[in-house]
Amino acid sequence: MRYKMIQNFHNEDFKRATGVQRATFNKMLTVIEEGLGAFGRPPKLSRADQLLLTLMYWREYRTAFHIGVAYSVSEATVCRTIQKVEKALIASQQFHLPGKKTLHSKTSALEVVGGGGCDRAAS
Helix, strand or coil: CCHHHHCCCCHHHHHHHHCCCHHHHHHHHHHHHHHCCCCCCCCCCCHHHHHHHHHHHHHHCCCHHHHHHHHCCCHHHHHHHHHHHHHHHHHHCCCCCCCHHHHHCCCCCCCCCCCCCCCCCCC
């Protein structure tokens, strides 16, 4: 799934497809674009596709091989891309999870990436 395919989705469908709200995706994309400056040969995947690839890995637990097939890149490229995106997001400190004590307090509010229930028909 490429960013071109989902960029015009309604907000609800965008969240279902990516696991994050559009505003969160855009914040993450801004951080990645600032954190991963342009140098050398242009990447095969756009920054939005790199972020989408990483979210797919986090949310769907797909293997690097399967993600590589979906994006027409090698497993090594998938692994490097995920590492670069994670490093940029961590370095920004905008997407850090709170510590253990904060998580146990009743006033913390977090957005869960993925984790939606699966509705299946009873057999």
